[in-house]
Amino acid sequence: MYNYDYSMLTGEVITKDNFEYEESRKCWNRAIEKYPLIINYCNDKEDVSNGIKWARKNAVPFRIRSGCHNYEGFSTGNDLFVIDVSRINSIFIDEDKNYVKLGGGVRNREIYEALGKQGYPFPGGGCPTVGVSGLILGGGWGYSTRLFGLSCDTLIELELVNYDGEVIIASEKENSDLFWACRGAGGGNFGVIVSMKFTLPNKMQxxxxxxxxxxxxxxxxxxxxxxxxxxxxxxxxxxxxxxxxxxxxxxxxxxxxxxxxxxxxxxxxxxxxxxxxxxxxxxxxxxxxxxxxxxxxxxxxxxxxxxxxxxxxxxxxxxxxxxxxxxxxxxxxxxxxxxxxxxxxxxxxxxxxxxxxxxxxxxxxxxxxxxxxxxxxxxxxxxxxxxxxxxxxxxxxxxxxxxxxFINFPLLELENYKKEYFGENVSKLVGIKSKYDPLDVFKFPQGIID
Incomplete structure (x- = not known):
């Protein structure tokens, strides 16, 4: 039925013909039963860029996946292309400059281990396999929230691949409106996060x-x-x-x-x-x-x-x-x-x-x-x-x-979901979405633009 040329894709490509497919398609919520056409495990931002370009060239809808924890399975779907960033999981700690830089696929357990061994806490979530990128995009609740703020509050920079496959930076100084939106408006709307930089908290043993x-x-x-x-x-x-x-x-x-x-x-x-x-x-x-x-x-x-x-x-x-x-x-x-x-x-x-x-x-x-x-x-x-x-x-x-x-605990059947998730921020978010994804390439159920 499908006869695509996958030669443009880099990283590991899993199709329904692969032995690994059955395990690769599963969500953490096993009640989500979806059968994507292709799963592309990306190793770096070039793989992600190639994936977006391939999806657009072949007119194949796609989703972005990191920890597979979306409650309603919005990071996957039937007969579509999944860009999986879980293997972009490098962690670099710079104590002199007081920051930690994470790959877009780092999960809670990985950052807790890396920072904890050096005496630093981190305002992450409770479940070990939740992706930090998805966590911060929705704000991010955790057991350290009341002391350090939401997971997104110590974020100082994002690197993401946009709808054209280009890498852009978002921070207070560069694309600040996009940086604002990426701290609470949820995942999947603006691009694929390939790195995140956070301020290190004070050491607390x-x-x-x-x-x-x-x-x-x-x-x-x-x-x-x-x-x-x-x-x-x-x-x-x-x-x-x-x-x-x-x-x-x-x-x-x-x-x-x-x-x-x-x-x-x-x-x-x-x-x-x-x-x-x-x-x-x-x-x-x-x-x-x-x-x-x-x-x-x-x-x-x-x-x-x-x-x-x-x-x-x-x-x-x-x-x-x-x-x-x-x-x-x-x-x-x-x-x-x-x-x-x-x-x-x-x-x-x-x-x-x-x-x-x-x-x-x-x-x-x-x-x-x-x-x-x-x-x-x-x-x-x-x-x-x-x-x-x-x-x-x-x-x-x-x-x-x-x-x-709470957008990190989404509900498919929610009426007027944009108002429920974003409150009075809806119109501003629609404007930012239109600016950074004018063709609505990053489209999924309950996205900022219908």
Whole structure:
């Protein structure tokens, strides 16, 4: 059916005829079942440039892929060309000039290892295989967010390949409008990132990793724990951040759990957590004081190799009443058929996120209190349709008590998605998109231009 000449492509080319194809096509979210025509593993920016030129010459639509973590699989698709940058994963640390330069395919674990071994923290994400480029393009939440800001906030320069296959630089001094857009407007819109340069934070060797699980919570205890979590964040030390979930697990039943990181010792952690401890004696709280690198390794190791799920995220701007928390808890009282896990999660914001002026980057929701995540996880593919329907039905209530959607937790069925993701930045972003991609070459579902 397809008879393309691939000789123009460099790097490794995987087609449906290759033995490696089946593994190469998979997303981290195994519920995404897409069958691209070609996957091009690029080793450098020249490979990326050749890929874009090839796709345009042959009129083949394409997607950009790094960590394969897009919730809705927007980095892949059926019968199209995937430009994969995961092998552009060099890391260069210049302590004299106070920066670290990453290839466009570097993932969380790789940068944590490289910097952590030299005593530096990094404001990355929690999952080890998430690509840093995708993380920063959507802003980027992590356990260090309240201390160092979003992942994009220490970014000082981007190198990307544009629609013509040309390499351009984006920084505060060069193509500053594009640099603004690339810090919060999401991946896939403007070009393919091949390198990123970040300011090095001050060295911080030690931190306390905290994991808490409140098993078999009744509704009153759940309400009190979420209320206490809300209250903690009103005047919380910037060195602390975490996420708290109301969960319903096939393995562990119903409960509330949290994971947090404090750039401080156990005594300080105990003081911060005192409000939670007063709520429930039916709890298990584990504190581990060690290096920042050890803490990040444990956080990342807690993630599965892959999952099948439907998930999304919204922004919390209000303090929830007892009745609203009760309603949230009721949403997951019963899991969807075939689901092994469901949760509603409060990801902490504030701190350094709010210290950056709202107009400084394209990330619109800097003044939110939390990101609220919602997910349903299953194992057998036959349960995908019923879980998706269950999720969308429950999502209506979550949408009613939140504002805007987090572009790094996208939702395919989101109405008026541009307004939800970008707020009042929509018109500015459309203008920047038209300037740097006038032919709308970088086109995908839920792109800035329809």
């Amino acid at each position: 030690m931190a306390t990793l905290i994991n808490g699980d409140f098993n078999s919570c009744d509704i009153e205890e759940t309400i009190n724990l979420i209320s206490a979590w809300q209250d903690m964040y009103k005047n919380l030390d910037k060195r602390f951040n975490g996420k708290m979930s109301i969960y319903n697990s096939q393995e562990n039943g119903r409960g509330v759990k949290f994971t947090a990181l404090l750039y401080g010792d156990k005594n300080e952690a105990n003081q911060i957590l005192e409000p939670l401890k007063r709520v429930s004696s039916n709890s298990f709280i584990k504190m581990e004081y060690g290096t920042v690198l050890e803490a990040n390794r444990k956080i990342q190791d807690s993630h599965p190799e892959y999952e099948s799920y439907k998930s999304s995220g919204r922004f919390v701007y209000k303090e929830y009443s007892r009745s609203e928390i009760e309603e949230l808890s009721h949403l997951i009282e019963t899991r969807a058929e075939g689901a092994i896990y469901t949760a509603i999660t409060f990801y902490g914001l504030g701190g350094a996120v709010m210290d950056v002026k709202k107009e400084k980057t394209a990330f619109y929701y800097r003044d939110a209190k939390f990101i609220m995540g919602f997910q349903s996880v299953w194992e057998e593919a036959k349960y995908a349709p019923v879980n998706r329907r269950w999720f969308l039905e429950k999502f209506n209530y979550i949408k009613s008590i939140t504002e805007g959607s």
